[in-house]
Amino acid sequence: MKVLKMLHRRTHRIRFRRLQIAFTAFLVLGFVLAAERGNVRYESYEAELGILEDSVFADGGKPVSRKPDSLLIYHGGNGISVYIRDEFVEVLEEMKIAYEEADLAMDPELNPDAYDKISIALNDLSLLGEAVFGLLDWVRDGGSLLFLYPMDNNGSLQVISGELGIRENGYQYTVVESVCFTGDLMLGGAQKEYRITDPFQSSMSVILDEECRVYMTEGGERNVPLLWERERGEGKIVVMNLGIMEKAYRGFYSAAYSLLGDSCLYPVINGSAFYLDDFPSPVPGGQGEYIQRDYGMDVATFYSNVWWPDVLSLAEDYGIRYTGVVIEEYSDLTEPPLPRYQDVYRFRYFGNQVLQHNGEIGFHGYNHMPLCLESFDYQGLYTYEKWPDLDAMESALTELNDFCASLFPDETFQVYVPPSNILSEEGRQLIAERFPQIRTIASIYFPGAMSYSQEFEVAEDGVIETPRIISGCMIDEYMEIAALSELNLHYVNSHFQHPDDVLDPERGAALGWETMIARLTEYVDWLYTAAPEIRNLTGSEMAAAVQRYYYVNLQVDQSEEEMVITLDSFADEAWFFLRTNTWEPGEVRGGSLTRLTGNLYLLEASSQRITIGKEGA
Ligand SMILES: [Zn+2]
Structure with a gap:
């Protein structure tokens, strides 16, 4: 019965969708005629948040001189401890916490009294030796202690496990397949259960006493506590039992750290950006298998009549401001002269729509060949042509600039997105030295085979790094975790999609566009429910926000x-x-x-x- 109902609803929706398509096509046609006849020009959008000269930020980015009240304890001779330390240092740096470190391998004596907050990067507490008792006294006197990682169930843990609120502790670590929040510790946390990709035996299987306040648990029936705090005397102990430390989880650790002390204050970016890669670009001719199946139209018609209206209405519903990055043409030419692409009608039409909706136009490439010379090794993963020399790469960007300037004469093109997120050192240098108008590179946050991966920062040459965190329509479990993490670490969302996602089965094409856009809408809805106050920024405004975050x-x-x-x-x-x-x-x-x-x-x-x-x- 339920199935029937759903089927019925689906046919109904498809019929409605056809009507919608016809209507949109009519509108688009009308607009096309108006645009062609009236030579419509749009007011250029004045950025609300501009990129400043770096000299404005006196002494920016330098470590603060004040006395740190935070200490990080690790053991330089222990591999796991060093790993925990390295990951957590990234979190502290992004939060701009002034901290000192104590390496137990160098000096087993600790002086906790000089600090208010202490984090322990150890999974084997025996490495702390007798110092652990001094730490517990310090907690009773008002200190806040954070255990960053699940701990081996050895004698050293057993001696103090009562202080940590652990009533029972199994000898086997437990596999955590998903994470649930018991309250509102993290923005968006309580909205859903977050599944963990490739779960493993990551966490202590503990049962806690009733004095513990639990913030995060395993999603399964056992409800294994993953983050809790327990007050002791004047102070507090916080235990992080997640056991996964990597870039996609940093925001979980900043949230745990923020529980220490009376309060925690740290700078954030406050920006949400959505990029459209290869848009505008020449539209592929011919048919797409799944588009033909679901819509019975060719690719070009589909982009104008279905894809773009859907992508645009998502923006209108949530206040998104797209940054479209241009590909002039799709040849594999790398030797100048590089001919001008002639069929500009769609560029002008889509580009002006992006601008009209308070968006921005940036650079992607003359063609889709990344800025790499002969010396670059694609490791057999890509078949891209390489550029013979710097001048050839320069002429490609110059041609792209002239092309874009002829189409959008009032715009300054400040955003560069590397094709396939690949950018060689030479290409990076070329941009900084010969294209000063490009102020920001928006590549990718997570490291990958040969990708140009970034942190949110200002590079030494002044170029602002604005990585994209997640992509496509089919936001998977890993991307959900990463989005949650970054919303809570940097208060940032950064997403990109391609028009041709809908042609690629690896990006969900076989499921059909209706499913794809529904999934993306679900993500966007999650985001703006979790963070209704977050600012919608274009690529250059995101760079401006990163610049202020970085320097303050x-x-x-x-x-x-x-x-x-x-x-x-x-x-x-x-x-x-x-x-x-x-x-x-x-x-x-x-x-x-x-x-x-x-x-x-x-x-x-x-x-x-x-x-x-x-x-x-
Ligand atoms: Zn691309």
Whole structure:
């Protein structure tokens, strides 16, 4: 019965869809005629957030000189400890936490009294020796201690496991297949269960006492606790039992760290960007198997009449502002002269639509050959032609620039997306030295075979790195985790898709466009439910936001009554996450505070000095 109903609904939807298509086609045709006759030109969109000269940020990016109140303990002679340390340092650096490190291999003596927050990067507590008792005393006196990683069930853990709230602990690690949040610790966390790709025996199988406050559990029936805290005396112990430390999980660890102490403040980017790769570009002729199957039309008609209206209406529904990156043509020419592509009608039409919807046009390539010379090794994975020399690469970008400038004369092209996310060192240098108008490179966040992978930062040559985190319509489990993580670490979303996703079975084409766009919509809906306040930015605005995030430095001074934040390298705006663990924010001066979820706030700084009154401390 249920199946029948669904079938019925589906046919109904398809019939409705056909009507919609006919209607859209009619509209598009009307628009085409108007555009051709009236030579429609669009007002160029003035970026709300501009990229500044680096000199504006005096002393930016330098480590702060204040005395760190945070300590990271590890053991340089222990491989797992070094791995945990290396991963967590990335988190602390992105949060701009001033910290010191203690390597037990160099000096087993610890001086916890100099710090408020201590993180332990060990899975074998025997490496701490007697020092563990000093740490527990320090906690009772008011310190906050974070165990970053599941610990071996040995004598050293057993001696203190009661302090950690562990009542029972199995000798086998448990396989965690999914993660659930018990409350609102992370933005978007409680909205769903997050499945873990390639699960393994990652976590201690523990049962806790009732004094523990659990934030995250395994999604299965056993509900194994994955993150909890327990107050001890004046202080607090936090245990992270997830056992997965990699780039896609950084935001889980920043959230755990933010539970330490009275409060935690760290800068964020505050931006959501959506890129359309190879758009505009020449539309492939002929038929696509799945498009023909589902829509009975050729690829070019499908793009104009179905794909683009759907992609656009997603933007209109959620306020997305696309950054379309241009491919002039699809030859494999790498020897100049590179002929101008002549059939510009679709470029102008789609490009102007992107601009009209407050989007931006950037560069992708003259063609799709990455900027790599003969010396570059594609390791048999790609068959791209290589460029003979720097001048040839330069002429390709020059031709692309002239082509785009002729189509969109009022635009400045500041965003570069490397084809296939591949960019050689020479290509990278060429962009910085010979194309100063390109201020940002939007490649990819996660490392992969020969990809140009990035952090959110300003490179030494001033180019701003704005990686894309997830892609395509079929947002998989890994991308969901990564999106959740980055929303909570950097307060950022960065996504790209290609028009030809719909032709590629590996990107979901066989499921049909209707399923694909529905899945993407589901993601977008998740994002804006989790973070309705996040700013919608184009590629260059994202770069501008990264620039301010990267350079800003902060000093926090606390008293009983207020929190005083002093900023360094503050230009015109800066954003922060503030988690208050023991107090409620009162009056704010020099900025404004928006509650995001639970005790997590978004602080917008509008001056160099911000004070936040404390209530209920
Ligand atoms: Zn591409």
